[in-house]
Structure formats: C-alpha cells, structure tokens
Amino acid sequence: MTDDLTSSIASSTPDSLPAVQTRAxxxxxxxxxxxxxxLAGVDLDVGRGEIFGILGPNGAGKTTLIKILTTLxxxxxxxxxxxxxxxxxxxxxxxxRISMVSGGDVSGYGLxxxxxxxxxxxxxxxxxxxxxxxxxxxxxxxxxxAEVAHRKVSALSSGMRQKMNLIRGLVTDPRVLFLxxxxxxxxxxAARDVRDEVRRWIAEDGGRTVILTTHYMHEADxxxxxxxxxxxxxxxxxxxxxxxxxxxxxxxVVDLSLQxxxxxxxxxxxxxxxxxxxxxxxxxxxxxxxxxxxxxxxxGVLTVVERSGRRITxxxxxxxxxxxxxxxLVGRSLSEEEER
Amino acid sequence: MTRAPSPSASSIFLRxxxxxxxxxxxxxxxxxxxxxxTEIALPLLGxxxxxxxxxxxxxxxxxxxFVVLGGCMLAYWQNxxxxxxxxxxxxxxxxxLELYVISPTSLFAVLLGMAFGGIVVTTARxxxxxxxxxxxxxxxxxxxxxxxxxxxxxxxxxxxxCLGSVLAALFLFYGRDVWNLSTALQExxxxxxxxxxxxxxxxxxxxxxASLLPLTLGLDxxxxxxxxGAVALVGPGVETLVLAAQVPFYxxxxxLAFRKLEEKARREGRLVLxxx
Numbered sequence: 001m002t003d004d005l006t007s008s009i010a011s012s013t014p015d016s017l018p019a020v021q022t023r024a025x026x027x028x029x030x031x032x033x034x035x036x037x038x039l040a041g042v043d044l045d046v047g048r049g050e051i052f053g054i055l056g057p058n059g060a061g062k063t064t065l066i067k068i069l070t071t072l073x074x075x076x077x078x079x080x081x082x083x084x085x086x087x088x089x090x091x092x093x094x095x096x097r098i099s100m101v102s103g104g105d106v107s108g109y110g111l112x113x114x115x116x117x118x119x120x121x122x123x124x125x126x127x128x129x130x131x132x133x134x135x136x137x138x139x140x141x142x143x144x145x146a147e148v149a150h151r152k153v154s155a156l157s158s159g160m161r162q163k164m165n166l167i168r169g170l171v172t173d174p175r176v177l178f179l180x181x182x183x184x185x186x187x188x189x190a191a192r193d194v195r196d197e198v199r200r201w202i203a204e205d206g207g208r209t210v211i212l213t214t215h216y217m218h219e220a221d222x223x224x225x226x227x228x229x230x231x232x233x234x235x236x237x238x239x240x241x242x243x244x245x246x247x248x249x250x251x252x253v254v255d256l257s258l259q260x261x262x263x264x265x266x267x268x269x270x271x272x273x274x275x276x277x278x279x280x281x282x283x284x285x286x287x288x289x290x291x292x293x294x295x296x297x298x299x300g301v302l303t304v305v306e307r308s309g310r311r312i313t314x315x316x317x318x319x320x321x322x323x324x325x326x327x328x329l330v331g332r333s334l335s336e337e338e339e340r
Numbered sequence: 341m342t343r344a345p346s347p348s349a350s351s352i353f354l355r356x357x358x359x360x361x362x363x364x365x366x367x368x369x370x371x372x373x374x375x376x377x378t379e380i381a382l383p384l385l386g387x388x389x390x391x392x393x394x395x396x397x398x399x400x401x402x403x404x405x406f407v408v409l410g411g412c413m414l415a416y417w418q419n420x421x422x423x424x425x426x427x428x429x430x431x432x433x434x435x436x437l438e439l440y441v442i443s444p445t446s447l448f449a450v451l452l453g454m455a456f457g458g459i460v461v462t463t464a465r466x467x468x469x470x471x472x473x474x475x476x477x478x479x480x481x482x483x484x485x486x487x488x489x490x491x492x493x494x495x496x497x498x499x500x501x502c503l504g505s506v507l508a509a510l511f512l513f514y515g516r517d518v519w520n521l522s523t524a525l526q527e528x529x530x531x532x533x534x535x536x537x538x539x540x541x542x543x544x545x546x547x548x549x550a551s552l553l554p555l556t557l558g559l560d561x562x563x564x565x566x567x568x569g570a571v572a573l574v575g576p577g578v579e580t581l582v583l584a585a586q587v588p589f590y591x592x593x594x595x596l597a598f599r600k601l602e603e604k605a606r607r608e609g610r611l612v613l614x615x616x
Contacts, residue, residue, distance in 0.1 A: 029609060067609070070442045074606045095444040096346060107435040109363040111371055116362070123359035124443035124450075126347030168439075 017084035019176050019209035020046035020069060025078035027064050027233075038064040040233035041078065046226075049206040051198065053224035054213045055326070057334050061233040062213040066180050069211065070100050083175045096125065099174035103184030105165045110154030114145060114164050117153050118171055125172040132171065139167040143197055159190030166194055170201055177201075179212045183219060195223050215334060217322040227322070229329055237329045241322055248320035248328050251275055252292040255318060256301070257285045261310035264288075268304060273297025278333035285313050291328055349444075356445040360453025361460070364423075368461045380465050383418075387411030387469055390536050391477050403537075405481065405567045408473035410535035412466040413496075413559045417529060419462040420500055421522050424454050425507035432512065447598050451508055455501040485565035492565065492580045496558025499586040503554060505594035509601045533559060538571040547573045554590075557583050 025042040028035050039061045046052040054062045067073040069082050071091040080087045085094040108117045115136055122132035140146045143163045148156065156164065162182065169177055179198065183191035202208050214220050220227050221241045228238040237244060258264070260281075268277045268290065276291040292298060305312060327333050347355075367375055390407045428447070431437040440450050473479065511521060532550035533539065539547045539556055550556040551573065561576040561583070573579065 072438060072441055072606065073609050092444065095442055098442065100438070100442055102435065102438075105435050107439050109436075111367055112363055116366070120359045120362060121439065121443070123355040124352070124440065124445040126352035126355050126444070128347075 017048075018045050018081075019048045019050065020044060020052070020080075020082050020211060022065075022069075022080040023078055025065070025068065025080050026076050027061075027068060027073065028076045037233050039068075039075070042230075042233070042235055044228060044235065044238075046209060046211065048209055049202065050225045051202055051210040051212060051223055053220040053227040054211065054230055055215065055217070055220045055227050055322070056213075056230035057215060060230045062230055063180060065230070066100070066178050066211065066213055069176075070098055070178050071095060097175040098178065099169040099172055099176075100178040100180065101165045101169035101182055102179075103162070103181035103186075104158075105162070107165075108153055108168075110152060112153055113150045114140070114153060114156070115149045118164065118168055121168050122171050127172065135171050135173075136167065139170055142200075143167060143193060159186050159193075162186055162190060163193060163197075166197060170197075175207060176209045176211065179210060181214055182212070183214070183216065191219070195219065198223065217326065217334070221322045229326060231330050237325075244322060244325040244329075245320050248291065248324045251320070251328070252295055252297070253318055253320045253324050254290045254292060254298065254301075255314070255316050256288040256290060256305075256312065257282075257314035258288065258305065259311040259313060260284055260286060262308055264304065264308055264310065267308075268301060271297070271300045271304065273300060276327045276331060278327050278335075280333065280335060289324065289327065289333070291324065352445050353449045356449035357453040357456060360450045361457035362453075364454070364457025364461055368457075368464060375461075379461065380468050383411070383415060383465060384469055384472060387414075387473055388476070391473065395477075401479075402567045402570060404477045405474075405479040406538065406563060406570070407536050408470060408477070408479055409563055409566065410559060411469045411473060413533075413555055413562075414530065414535045415462045415465045415469065416459075416497065416500060417533070417555055418526075419458045420504035420507070421525060421529075423458050423461075424451070424501070424504040425511045426522055427451075427454055428508050428512040437512075441602070447602065448505065448595060451505045451594075455504065459497065459501070481566040482568050485568070488576065489562045489565040492558060492561040492576060492583070495580055495583045495587065496554050496561070499554035499583050499590060500558070502587055502590035502594055506590055506597050509594065509597035513601050513604070529553060529555065532556065535559070538563070540571045540573055544573065551579075551582065554583055554586055 022042050022044040025039055025044070026037070027039040028037050042061075042065060054065060056062050064073065068075050068080055068087060071087050071094060074088060082094055083097045085091075085097070087094060108120070112120065115133070118136045118140075119129065119132050122136070123129075127135075137146070137149070140149050143166065145160060145163055145167070148160060153161070153164070166182065169179070177198075182198075183194050186194065198210055198212075202210055212220070212224060224241065226238060226240050227244060228235045229244070230236070264286075265277060265279050265288070268274055268288065273293045274290060274297060275293055277288060279286050279288050281287075290301060292301070323334065387407060387410075390411070391404050394403045394407060428437055428451075431440065440447060474481070507525075530536075532542065532546065533553055533555040534542070534547075534550075539550060539560055542550070547556070547560075557573070557579040560573050561579040563570045564572045564576045564579075
C-alpha cells in the first residue's frame with residue numbers, strides 16, 4: 001500500500017471513501033516459456049453511486065482486475081481497496097459487502113428451483129429466510145421471473161438464467177456489485193432487461209456502486225457513468241463516454257465499404273491525414289472505419305482505393321462512437337486487439 | 341432499502357451448513373427418482389453377490405453379517421469419495437466455488453453442509469442394505485451390542501467425514517484428474533478396510549496401518565459388537581478411543597488444509613478458471 005493511499009483513506013469517513021481505489025496494481029501469472037503480465041500497474045478511482053465500466057478486448061486484464069477486487073486473486077504488487085477495505089488483508093469483512101455476477105454463469109444446482117437456488121446463496125451471507133424470500137420474490141417480480149420461481153434451474157433459458165444470476169447478485173444488497181460481461185451471449189431483450197435492472201438498482205441508493213466489465217461498446221456507452229479502457233494490462237484512458245469521444249469528435253469519422261480484394265489497411269493507415277483505421281470483413285465486403293484529420297484527407301483515401309481497383313459499395317460520414325474512441329486510443333479496433 | 345444488521349459469523353456458518361445440505365436433501369426426498377435406483381438398488385446387488393460367494397464357499401454364518409455390515413459402511417466411503425472429496429472440484433468447474441469464496445461464509449461450513457446432506461442420503465442407502473441383507477440371509481446380531489455399536493458408528497462417521505474434508509482440499513488443489521484420483525483411492529480402501537472380510541486377515545501390521553482410515557477401525561468395532569466371536573484387530577473400546585482421537589486430528593488437518601488452500605489458490609489464481 002502506498003503512503004499516499006493510506007493517509008487519504010485514514011483521514012476519510014466511510015461515506016467519503018471511494019468505492020474502489022487501486023494504486024500501481026500489478027498481477028503476473030507464471031507461465032511457460034515466460035510469465036504473463038495481466039495487469040501492469042493500474043490506478044483506478046471509482047466513486048460511490050457510479051456505474052463504472054471497464055472496457056477492453058478479451059485478455060486485456062479486465063477479469064483479472066475483477067478477480068482481485070472480489071478477493072479471489074492476490075495482486076503481485078500494488079494495492080486495492082473496495083468499500084474502504086484492503087482486498088488482501090481485510091478480505092473477510094469485504095466479502096460481506098460485495099457480490100459478483102458473471103456472464104454465462106452456470107453456477108449452482110440444477111435440481112433446485114429458482115427460488116430455492118436464490119435462497120441458498122442468500123444463506124451464505126447469513127440472511128434470515130423470511131427476509132431473503134421477501135427480497136427474492138420482489139426481485140423475481142421486477143425481472144419478470146415470478147412465473148418461473150418454482151421451475152427447476154436446469155429448465156431455464158440462458159436469458160432467464162442470467163436474470164436469475166443478477167437477482168442472486170442483488171439479493172444480499174451489496175455495496176459494490178461486480179458485473180463481469182453480464183450480457184454476453186444474451187438476446188437483445190434479455191440484455192436490455194439486465195441493463196434496465198442495473199440502472200434501477202443503482203438509482204435506488206446513492207451508496208451503491210457497480211463495476212461492469214464488457215467488450216460491448218454500446219453497452220458501456222449506454223450504461224456507464226465513467227469508463228476505463230484497458231488493453232494489455234494498462235488503462236489507456238478513462239473518463240465519461242462523452243469525454244472519451246471528445247478527442248474523436250474533432251476528427252471526421254468515415255465508414256467505407258469496399259468489395260473484397262487486395263489488402264488496403266496498411267496503405268490507408270500510412271496516408272497523411274488518416275489518424276486511425278480499422279477493417280472488419282462482412283459478407284462480401286470489407287467495412288473500413290477511418291478517422292480523418294479533415295475532409296480533405298478523403299481525397300487521398302479515394303485515390304488509394306481507385307488504384308487498388310476495388311469497388312466502393314458504400315461511403316458515409318457519421319458521429320463518433322466509443323468504438324471510434326477505442327480505435328483512436330489503442331490504434332486498433334477491439335476485434336483486432338482480440339485477434340492479436 | 342433498509343440495511344439489516346450484519347449477521348454474526350456463527351449465524352452465517354450455521355445457515356450455510358443447512359443451505360448446502362439442502363440440495364442433497366431435496367434430491368433424496370424424491371426430486372430425483374433415479375437416485376433410488378443408482379444409490380440404493382444397484383449397490384445392494386454388490387453386497388448380495390458377495391454374500392452368495394461366501395455361501396457357495398460354505399463360510400461360517402457370521403461372515404454373512406460381515407459382508408452386510410461392510411456393504412453399509414462401503415456406502416459412506418463412496419459418498420465421501422465421490423460426493424464430498426470431489427465436490428469442490430466440480431464446483432470450481434461450473435463457477436459455484438467462486439461464489440462460495442467471495443461470500444462471507446467459510447468453505448468448511450459448505451463442506452459440513454455437503455457432509456450432512458450426504459450422510460442423510462447415504463444412511464438411507466445403508467439402512468436398505470442392512471435391512472434387506474439381514475432379512476434375506478437371516479443374519480442375527482447381538483442385541484446387547486446395538487447401542488455401543490451405534491456409538492462407535494457415529495464416531496466413525498464423524499472421523500470419516502473429517503477425513504473427507506481433508507481429501508476435498510487436496511483434490512481441489514492437486515486433482516487435475518479427479519476421476520482417476522477417486523478411482524485410485526476406491527479399490528485400495530475397499531481392500532485394506534476389510535469391507536468384505538475381517539481386516540485382521542491381512543496381518544496385524546497391514547491392519548494397523550489401515551487403521552489410519554476411520555473405516556477400518558469403525559467397521560472392525562461395529563462387527564465385534566454386533567457379531568460376537570469375530571476376528572478383530574483390537575478390542576472395540578480401544579478402536580472407538582482411537583477413532584475419537586482421529587476426529588480432532590482430521591478436523592484440524594482439514595481446517596489447516598483449507599486455510600493453506602485458499603491462501604495458495606488466491607496467490608496462484610487456482611480458484612479462477614476464466615481468462616484474464
């Protein structure tokens with residue numbers, strides 16, 4: 001623990017403590033032939049009442065960060081506090097105040113009913129049965145699962161199961177709720193229900209905090225008050241979605257679709273006036289996303305395309321998104337990062 | 341929402357024990373009817389087969405009692421091995437272990453719940469083996485030995501499930517291939533515990549070494565008390581005392597193993613299956 005962090009926490013009252021605070025947080029995994037640095041010195045401050053997004057490709061270090069903050073994993077060095085408690089030394093007390101829900105979670109026991117399963121997990125926090133059932137019933141009603149309360153867990157659809165998992169995370173009324181890719185592989189409707197409930201839950205009590213990891217840009221944009229962009233164990237930027245998009249807003253963002261042909265990405269990236277470029281194959285076309293310094297840079301782009309002999313199927317300017325901010329900050333799109 | 345007062349550690353512990361026993365209890369109470377076949381009817385066949393072997397060999401009548409009592413105790417070992425020692429390993433695979441670990445409860449309470457639930461299930465199986473085997477083959481027991489045998493049996497179970505807790509910690513940490521590990525422990529324990537024959541037949545030395553397993557001593561004591569004249573290692577009183585001493589030893593070992601396990605697992609990331 002750094003001295004600065006110790007003194008700032010010691011002089012604070014509990015309510016003024018940040019919900020999450022990390023300093024120079026590092027985690028290295030032993031591996032062959034060389035060790036893997038999952039977190040390379042992360043500094044993070046999350047205030048109470050925030051929905052804080054951790055955005056990055058698979059393997060960026062998001063899940064490692066969550067595992068450390070939820071006391072499942074020790075950091076190799078650095079410090080981390082959640083709800084004012086040190087995750088290494090005060091983990092037993094901290095576990096009373098946190099909860100975690102992961103996407104695709106199949107934990108628990110399939111032969112139990114939904115209500116029984118939720119009750120089982122509430123007992124690990126010592127909740128009285130009457131109180132647990134009252135909260136479970138209210139949450140089942142709110143998330144539209146009241147009708148399946150007495151159905152076996154093994155008979156639930158993936159969307160229902162994930163809503164049940166979210167209730168499991170909420171029923172013990174944690175101070176900090178960790179959501180690790182909570183909507184992964186869910187259909188649009190179920191994902192929306194999960195996001196709506198997270199928003200409603202946080203709005204009910206200003207002392208609650210949500211830490212959300214996702215690689216769905218639109219989800220982070222829609223849900224989070226602030227976002228940290230993580231890649232290869234580093235936080236490369238953090239701020240509100242608007243702040244993150246601000247840098248890109250000065251640029252011209254162009255979507256360009258070309259018929260399949262010879263590779264063009266490197267040629268486009270090397271052009272003067274092209275700040276960033278990415279490509280994603282889609283059916284018979286390649287969709288390029290280009291960040292241009294100004295409109296004039298477009299003529300250079302079109303010249304390169306013409307020389308390549310590839311036909312343009314669509315071209316248009318649009319408002320920048322978080323995906324564009326990611327591309328600008330990291331230099332590659334999220335999907336490119338995941339492939340590396 | 342009004343925040344309820346924080347529950348005490350003992351309340352969390354006791355509630356966890358009951359909650360974790362619950363899935364096993366509801367499965368026993370009829371939610372999974374296949375259990376009646378796989379957990380009771382099929383294992384009974386093994387015991388009956390062994391009785392027929394002894395009958396074919398014209399073994400003395402007490403040997404039939406040996407087999408029936410061995411069949412009862414065998415059920416508990418199988419429960420400890422397959423439903424307790426390996427359970428955390430499966431729990432880790434489906435993400436349940438993570439949820440146990442990040443909750444304020446102790447893994448030992450979770451294990452205790454598994455043990456209680458398992459004991460109820462297994463006792464039903466053992467009771468069927470005992471009743472069916474005894475009635476079918478006309479096994480007679482010493483009436484005066486029933487109460488002391490029950491006492492020895494209870495101490496044996498406590499020691500056995502404490503040993504099961506130690507195994508659960510070890511399996512979780514080292515058991516990349518839990519299935520093979522369990523199989524490796526199954527048959528040798530059947531053999532050295534003397535499920536189907538008096539363990540003294542293996543010589544006093546092997547019997548003595550096998551006494552580290554609560555089953556060996558427990559079975560030997562129960563047989564002596566219910567089937568007078570049985571060949572035995574030592575007297576049932578001494579065996580029960582040794583079993584009683586094994587309880588705190590294995591319990592201490594289990595608590596220690598889980599403390600070390602959690603510490604090491606948090607350091608090395610072994611409680612985590614998902615990627616970075």
